[in-house]
Amino acid sequence: xxxxxxxxxxxxxxxxxxxxxxxxxVITYGLSQLTLFGALAxxxxxxxxxxxxxxxxxxxxxxxxxxxxxxxxxVVFAVFLYSKDYLRQRDLxxxxxxxxxxxxxxxxxxxxxxxxxxxxxLGLELLSLSLYAMVALHRDSSxxxxxxxxxxxxxxxxxxxxxxxxxLLYGITGSLNIAEVASSISAMAELDLALIFALSxxxxxxxxxxxxxxxxxxxxxxxxxxxxxxxxxxxSAPKIAAFAMAMRLLAESLGGVQADWGGMLxxxxxxxxxxxxxxxxxxxxxxxxxxxxxxxxxxxxxLGILSGTVxxxxxxxxxAITYAIMAAAAFGxxxxxxxSGFEADTLEDFKGLNTRSPWHAFLMLLVMFSMAGVPPxxxxxxxxxxxxxxxxxxxxWLALAAVFFSIIGAFYxxxxxxxxxxDEPVDTRPLQYGTDMHVAISVNGLAILLLGLFPGALMGxxxxxxxG
Amino acid sequence: xLSELPLLSLxxxxxxxxxxxxxAAGDREPWGARTLALATSLLTFLLSIPLxxxxxxxxxxxxxxxxxxxxxxxxxxxxxxxxGISVPLIILTTFTTVLVVLAGWxxxxxxxxxxxxxxxxxEGLMIxxxxxxxxxxxxxxxxGMLIPxxxxxxxxxxxRRVYATIKFFLYTFFGSxxxxxxxxxxxxxxxxxxxLDFHLLPLGMTEQILIFIAFLLAFAVKxxxxxVHTWLPDAxxxxxxxxxxxxxxxxxxxxxxGFLRFSLPITPxxxxxxxxxxxxxxxIAVVYIxxxxxxxxxxxxLIAYSSIAxxxxxxxxxxxxxxxLENTGTVQGALLGLExxxxxxxxxxxxxxxxxxxxxxxxxRMHSREIADYGGVVNTMPVFGGFMVLFAMANSGLxxxxxxxxxxxxxxxxxxxxxxxxxxxxxxxxxxxxxSLWLVKRVVFGEVANKRVAELQDVNRREFLILGVLAxxxxxxxxxxxxxxxxxxxxxxxxxxxVMVSKL
Numbered sequence: 027x028x029x030x031x032x033x034x035x036x037x038x039x040x041x042x043x044x045x046x047x048x049x050x051x052v053i054t055y056g057l058s059q060l061t062l063f064g065a066l067a068x069x070x071x072x073x074x075x076x077x078x079x080x081x082x083x084x085x086x087x088x089x090x091x092x093x094x095x096x097x098x099x100x101v102v103f104a105v106f107l108y109s110k111d112y113l114r115q116r117d118l119x120x121x122x123x124x125x126x127x128x129x130x131x132x133x134x135x136x137x138x139x140x141x142x143x144x145x146x147x148l149g150l151e152l153l154s155l156s157l158y159a160m161v162a163l164h165r166d167s168s169x170x171x172x173x174x175x176x177x178x179x180x181x182x183x184x185x186x187x188x189x190x191x192x193x194l195l196y197g198i199t200g201s202l203n204i205a206e207v208a209s210s211i212s213a214m215a216e217l218d219l220a221l222i223f224a225l226s227x228x229x230x231x232x233x234x235x236x237x238x239x240x241x242x243x244x245x246x247x248x249x250x251x252x253x254x255x256x257x258x259x260x261x262s263a264p265k266i267a268a269f270a271m272a273m274r275l276l277a278e279s280l281g282g283v284q285a286d287w288g289g290m291l292x293x294x295x296x297x298x299x300x301x302x303x304x305x306x307x308x309x310x311x312x313x314x315x316x317x318x319x320x321x322x323x324x325x326x327x328x329l330g331i332l333s334g335t336v337x338x339x340x341x342x343x344x345x346a347i348t349y350a351i352m353a354a355a356a357f358g359x360x361x362x363x364x365x366s367g368f369e370a371d372t373l374e375d376f377k378g379l380n381t382r383s384p385w386h387a388f389l390m391l392l393v394m395f396s397m398a399g400v401p402p403x404x405x406x407x408x409x410x411x412x413x414x415x416x417x418x419x420x421x422x423w424l425a426l427a428a429v430f431f432s433i434i435g436a437f438y439x440x441x442x443x444x445x446x447x448x449d450e451p452v453d454t455r456p457l458q459y460g461t462d463m464h465v466a467i468s469v470n471g472l473a474i475l476l477l478g479l480f481p482g483a484l485m486g487x488x489x490x491x492x493x494g
Numbered sequence: 495x496l497s498e499l500p501l502l503s504l505x506x507x508x509x510x511x512x513x514x515x516x517x518a519a520g521d522r523e524p525w526g527a528r529t530l531a532l533a534t535s536l537l538t539f540l541l542s543i544p545l546x547x548x549x550x551x552x553x554x555x556x557x558x559x560x561x562x563x564x565x566x567x568x569x570x571x572x573x574x575x576x577x578g579i580s581v582p583l584i585i586l587t588t589f590t591t592v593l594v595v596l597a598g599w600x601x602x603x604x605x606x607x608x609x610x611x612x613x614x615x616x617e618g619l620m621i622x623x624x625x626x627x628x629x630x631x632x633x634x635x636x637x638g639m640l641i642p643x644x645x646x647x648x649x650x651x652x653x654r655r656v657y658a659t660i661k662f663f664l665y666t667f668f669g670s671x672x673x674x675x676x677x678x679x680x681x682x683x684x685x686x687x688x689x690l691d692f693h694l695l696p697l698g699m700t701e702q703i704l705i706f707i708a709f710l711l712a713f714a715v716k717x718x719x720x721x722v723h724t725w726l727p728d729a730x731x732x733x734x735x736x737x738x739x740x741x742x743x744x745x746x747x748x749x750x751x752g753f754l755r756f757s758l759p760i761t762p763x764x765x766x767x768x769x770x771x772x773x774x775x776x777x778i779a780v781v782y783i784x785x786x787x788x789x790x791x792x793x794x795x796l797i798a799y800s801s802i803a804x805x806x807x808x809x810x811x812x813x814x815x816x817x818x819l820e821n822t823g824t825v826q827g828a829l830l831g832l833e834x835x836x837x838x839x840x841x842x843x844x845x846x847x848x849x850x851x852x853x854x855x856x857x858x859r860m861h862s863r864e865i866a867d868y869g870g871v872v873n874t875m876p877v878f879g880g881f882m883v884l885f886a887m888a889n890s891g892l893x894x895x896x897x898x899x900x901x902x903x904x905x906x907x908x909x910x911x912x913x914x915x916x917x918x919x920x921x922x923x924x925x926x927x928x929x930s931l932w933l934v935k936r937v938v939f940g941e942v943a944n945k946r947v948a949e950l951q952d953v954n955r956r957e958f959l960i961l962g963v964l965a966x967x968x969x970x971x972x973x974x975x976x977x978x979x980x981x982x983x984x985x986x987x988x989x990x991x992x993v994m995v996s997k998l
Contacts (some may be wrong), residue, residue, distance in 0.1 A: 340567075380649075384608070395641060400667075401634035407565075410630070414568070414678045422679070429671035436667050440644070440660055448648040448656050482565040489567045 027080075027087075028068040028095065029135050035061035036128035043121030051119050055110055058124040059103060062131070066099040075490075079141055083203050086141035089491040090343065094138045094270050101263045101350045102131055107466045108358040109255035111459070115366035116164070118253070123163060127259060130156035134267035140274055143192040143202040150188070150235070153267065154181050157260055161252040173251025180234065180244045188231025194224035195279075204279040212282035225283060228275055229290045236268050238328060239297040242321045249317035254364065254371065257313055258357035261320060262350040265327075269346035272331055277339060284334040291332035292424060298325030299431040306438045313371045315438060316356055319397060322435055323349050326412050329428060333415040340492040341411035344485060348396075348408045348477065355393045355470040362386065362467055365458050376442060378451025386457065387446045389471030396474045398439040399432050404477035407485065501544060501558050502574040502625045505584065506618045509538050509591070513614030516607050524606040528599060531610035535592045538617065542588040545581055551980050554578070554988030556627065556690070564631070570687050573628040578985030579754050579836065580624040582978060583747055586843045587624070589967075590743045591617040593960050594736040597851055600956075601735065601858050602650065609650060613736060616642040620744055624751060629677040629687040633670070636748070640666055643737065643745070650734040658725075658732035665725040669715035673756075676708035680760070693759045696997050702764035709757045710772075716749030717809060720778045723802050730798035731863070735854030738794060742801050743847035747839045750808045754832075754989065758812065762993040765813065772813040777918045779806030784925030788932065793853045793863045796933055797846060800889060803922060804842045810919060811835025811904040815990065817911035825990055827910040832986045833979055834903025840978060841888075841896035841971055848885045848964040852878070855957050856937075859950055865936050869943025874950040879938045881953075881961045886934045888968045890927040896971035901926075 035057070043054045073092035079085060106127060113119040129152060136149030158181065162174035196202055198220050199210040211221070230241070237245040249257050276287050302322030309315035327349070330342025363370030363379075363386075370376070380387040396405035409432065416425045477484055512534030516527050549557060556575030564572040576584065594613055602609045619642070622635035640663055647659035681687050684695045697705065715722045726746075730738050758765050765772075780803050787799035812835045815828035855878060856871070857863055872879030888895035891902075901922065908916040942948045953961065971978065 391641075400641065401637045406634070406637070410674070410678070411568070413675065414681065417675065417678045418682050422675070425675050425678070426672075429675055433664065433668050433671060437660070437664060440663060443644070444648060444656055444660065447645055448659075480564075482563070482567065482570075485565055485567040 028065045028072065029132060029139070031068055032061060032065050032128060032132045032135065035064070036125060036132060039121065039128060040125045043125065046121070048119075051121065054121045054124050055106070058128055059106055061128060062099045062103045062106070065131075065135075066096060066103075069095045069099065083205070084142035084145045085139050087139060090270065090273065091139045093487055093491045094266050094343070094347075095135055097347045097350065098131065098134050098138070098263045098266050101266070101354050102127065102259070104354050104358065104466055104470055105255075105259050105262060107462060108258055108354070108361045111463060112253070112255045112361045112364060115364075116253070118163060123160065123255070126156045126160050130160070130259070131263070134263060137267045138270040140271075141204050143195070143204070143207075143279075146271060146274060147185075147189060147192065149267075150271065151185065153264060154185065157256075157264070160256045160259065161248060163256060164253050167253075169251045170253060173248045176251075177244055177248045184231050184234030184241070187227050187234065191224050191227030191229075191231055194220060194227065198224060204274060207279040208281055211280060214282070217283060217286065221283065222286070225280065225287055226290070228280070229287055229294075232268075232272055232275060233294050236272070236324050236327070237321055238294040238324050239301040239321060242298070242301070245321060246314050246317040249320070250311060250314045254313065254357060254361050254369065258354060258361065261316065261357055262354040265320075265350050265353070266346045269327060269331075269342060273339060276331065277334070281334075288332045288334055291328045292421070295325045295328035295332065296424070296427050298322060298328065299428060303431045303435040303438075306435070309438075310374075311372050312360060312376065312442070313357075315373070316353070319435070319438075320353070322431065323397075325431075326409060326428065329416050329424060330412040333419045333421065335415060335419060336489070336492050337411075337418055338415035340485075340488040341408070341415045343491065344411050344488045345408040347484070347488070348404045348474075351470065351473060351477075352393055352396050352405060355389065355467065355474060356397070358467050358470060359386065359390050359393065362459050362463060363457065373442065373445055374452060376445045377449040377453075379446040381451050382454065383457050385468070389467060390446060391443055392471050392474050394439040394442050396478070398436040400436070402475065402478045404474050404481060406478065407481040411485065500560050501541065502560055502576065502621075505538060505541055505545075505588070506574075506622045506625065508541065508618070509534055509614040509621075510618035512537075513611040513618070516614060517611040519607055521605060521607045524603075527607040527610055528595075531595050531614060532592070534614055535588070535595045535617065539588040539592050542585050545576065546585060546981070549576075549578075549581055549981065551578070552984055554984045559627075564628075568630070568681075568687065569685065570630045571628050572631060573688060574625045574631075575627045576625055578982040579751065579989075582836070582840050582981060583624045583744070583751060584621050586747070586840055587617060587620050587744050590739060590843065590847055593847065593851070593963065594739050596956060596960050597739065597854060598734070598736045601854070605649065609646070609736075612642040612646050613740065616646075616740065620748070623748055627689050629681070629689055629692065632689065633674055633677065637667075637670060639745070643741070646737040647729060647733045650737070651732040653732075654728070655732040658728040661725045662729040665715050665722065669712040669722070672708040673712035676705045679705070689755065692756075693992065695760070697761065699763060699767070699998060702761040702997065703767065706757060706761040706764035706768060709752065709761070713749040713752040713757065714775070716752065717746055717805050718749070718802060719772075719775045719806070719809060720783060720802070723779070723783070726802060727795050727798040730801075730850075731792060731794045735850060735857065738850040738854075739847045742797070742850055743843040746801060746805055747843060750805065750812070750835070750839050753809065753812050754836075758993050759989060761997075763996055763998055765993070766816045769813045769816045772809055773817075773915065776806040776810035776813070777915065779803055780810070780922050781918055781925070784922055784929070787929040788925065790929075791865055793856070793865055793933065793937065794850070796865075796929060797849045797853065800926070800929060801842065801846050803926070804838065804846070804889075807901060807904050807919070807922065808835040808838045808842070810915075811838065811900075811907060814904075814907050814911045814915070815993065817915075818907060819994065821912075822910055825987070825994075827907055828990055829986060830903055830910075831907035832990060833982060834900055834907055836982050836986070837896075837903060837971075837975060837978060838900025841900045841968070844964055844967050844971065845885055845888045845895075845897055848881075848961065848968065849889060851960060851964070852882045852885060855953060855961075860946055865933065867944070868937040868947060870938075870940045870947055871950065872938045873942050874948060875952040877958065878953045878961075881965060882938055883934055884965055885968065886930040888972070890930040891923055894969070894972050896968045896975070898972060899975045
């Protein structure tokens with residue numbers, strides 16, 4: 027299993043890192059990237075389009091897991107690459123970032139492949155603990171420590187809620203296995219009070235982890251407070267894992283009561299779209315703006331899940347994957363503009379980017395239009411698929427709400443484009459970046475355009491993953 | 495051999511790839527970027543000529559069709575095809591882009607490559623809008639078009655360009671997302687995104703009305719119709735000359751095209767039910783906006799308002815058909831309305847483009863658009879004065895120019911619908927003459943107003959070429975509109991027959 031490979035490699039990197047001199051720290055980096063690459067190869071090689079369970083039914087390898095894991099690897103690969111120079115410039119280029127990152131990846135893989143509540147929780151905690159530590163990576167920064175503390179307290183609370191919901195479900199059904207829970211719930215004639223309770227707690231825990239309104243308070247502070255290289259990690263790949271967790275919990279084990287959690291998600295989705303998009307307008311810090319934009323994207327993700335159809339799940343998976351790619355590019359661009367002793371995380375820093383570097387301005391333009399959902403970028407198809415799923419189950423009002431808030435959302439994305447193209451630069455120093463960074467961000471940005479021009483393959487893969 | 499080529503794909507992708515090439519060439523060699531842009535736009539124009547010569551006028555079927563699967567999961571196809579409605583608009587697009595590239599030749603000094611590339615890419619996207627027969631493909635082009643225009647106004651525009659361009663983008667985006675929901679709804683109903691499949695999809699009255707309103711939001715903003723027209727004067731005033739020309743000559747036509755391609759055939763019963771609304775809004779545009787145009791102090795604003803009034807004529811012609819059919823029972827009158835609207839759109843494309851170019855010529859010399867800064871221009875710029883008078887006359891509907899044909903056909907058709915419609919529509923002959931001729935009187939004629947006017951140089955060869963070509967087009971279309979009408983006849987007849995059959 028790719029998980030075992032990642033675990034062993036993470037341990038090797040951890041031990042090896044102790045013996046490496048700071049000068050040769052690049053070996054840690056290289057090994058981490060190699061791990062991801064190997065895991066990606068394993069995931070692809072082991073994907074056979076069928077569903078297998080292992081470890082007494084607590085672990086599942088199905089097409090959705092393969093697809094989600096593959097994109098987790100790819101996105102984290104880009105994230106590690108973006109982080110390298112950023113960490114080095116800030117004297118943070120230590121092994122911890124990569125070791126914690128690899129354990130986070132392991133957590134995500136376990137979440138994605140969980141087939142029992144226990145496995146799911148295990149994966150989630152592994153990911154969360156790695157992220158808490160990563161946020162606090164910059165020990166001397168008070169803002170980062172504050173963010174880590176907030177994240178930890180709220181995250182622990184959410185985990186508690188989720189665990190409580192799971193334990194109630196165990197009490198009701200007598201099992202932690204997802205397939206067994208699903209069958210005993212669909213066998214139940216009517217919804218009893220305990221189940222409603224359990225459902226509420228599970229949804230609440232999920233909403234916390236996804237950052238849906240009204241459980242979104244931690245997102246802006248954590249995104250803002252964490253070093254950008256950590257923000258790019260938190261903001262991208264874990265969204266795919268969180269989507270998978272929602273799928274396992276809601277669609278697979280609680281599919282029998284879809285109508286009930288569908289209603290809860292609808293409220294969360296509309297609130298997320300509204301609050302995320304409206305508050306983002308008022309932000310002057312790009313990281314905070316993107317944090318609020320994440321909240322609104324989570325709203326779209328929830329819309330896809332709540333429709334409860336194969337098309338809906340496929341559209342949500344497509345959305346999660348494309349969002350992870352867009353977020354990696356957006357935060358990657360902040361990293362690219364930053365240099366030692368200077369964080370390019372306010373909107374002002376993007377002024378006149380077209381004069382300083384037309385190519386990077388163009389890439390950021392693609393990211394912004396993609397997030398706003400303007401064709402021919404991939405963000406449009408993500409929104410199209412979700413809206414289509416929602417209209418398909420006759421929830422026209424949700425579709426109208428979604429497009430309405432997208433219009434509001436378009437405004438703040440346009441403002442970034444405006445700053446880059448219409449304003450004169452304040453900071454005229456040339457950009458500093460390595461060749462690998464330049465190539466990676468170009469590939470990342472162009473992927474947004476190319477997936478937009480030819481969305482058929484990825485869309486087909488998502489459909490196949492969900493139908494299988 | 496020509497029939498073998500995927501002509502429509504070439505028309506879309508040659509300018510887009512040319513634009514990317516211009517972008518890649520960069521600003522180091524502005525002359526090279528200009529030449530490459532001109533070559534691309536000329537090539538595209540030449541490619542659009544076989545569309546006209548090879549077009550079979552006798553049939554209403556789609557021609558030059560191309561069909562490839564694109565997103566199989568959603569049954570979305572790369573489906574292109576043209577009929578008598580889209581061919582003239584495509585040729586108008588390729589023709590205008592050549593002029594726009596020429597018009598920006600020396601005037602644009604800042605980021606030349608990006609400027610030229612934006613127009614070329616936009617040309618490809620606009621042709622895509624006219625040629626797409628798949629709703630998702632249509633929407634992709636329709637929205638994609640906003641990005642270059644947003645940048646054109648924002649980068650090369652006037653002092654309030656940021657306000658104008660964000661307003662432009664958000665207005666259009668607002669209208670179109672509701673159209674997207676309507677398109678998706680019809681996909682769920684029919685299982686296909688094909689526009690021609692939508693034409694045949696049976697829909698209930700409530701559904702039709704909701705879909706009609708969603709389309710109306712999208713197209714009314716684009717046309718633009720009163721009361722969602724307010725983005726247009728701002729966008730026009732702030733846009734560089736080329737941007738204004740493309741906006742007026744082609745982008746507004748896309749709204750009108752949408753009514754013909756989507757609203758009328760997909761929701762015929764709702765169109766009949768709500769035709770009073772469109773007719774009312776069109777007449778408000780013609781009369782009220784006509785008055786608004788008279789009092790403008792800014793030349794570009796005046797022409798922008800006159801565009802709204804003239805586009806009101808086009809939408810009036812399209813939606814008169816139901817009243818005419820009810821009154822006369824024959825299709826001749828209704829057909830006159832549709833054809834009049836189309837001729838009006840094409841003619842307005844030439845005339846408004848020409849007028850904006852005239853303002854551009856003056857602006858390049860004086861850096862002012864205020865009417866009050868001018869006076870007696872004809873004394874220093876006699877050739878230019880002649881052109882400007884010709885275009886203003888055409889704008890007010892002088893017989894012999896293209897402006898006359900469209901207006902005359904629509905007014906004639908509206909007589910068959912309702913006397914008062916005709917009465918109100920005909921006021922444009924007065925109002926149009928008032929604002930156009932008064933503009934000419936204040937700017938072109940009279941004593942030389944000030945020292946700066948006295949120092950003006952007449953048009954150079956490049957400007958003469960642009961204005962001369964447009965003048966020829968305006969006169970040709972005015973004296974001999976038959977080829978254009980023949981081109982559209984079969985398609986519009988078929989559209990009318992389709993609209994007359996209830997979907998209920």
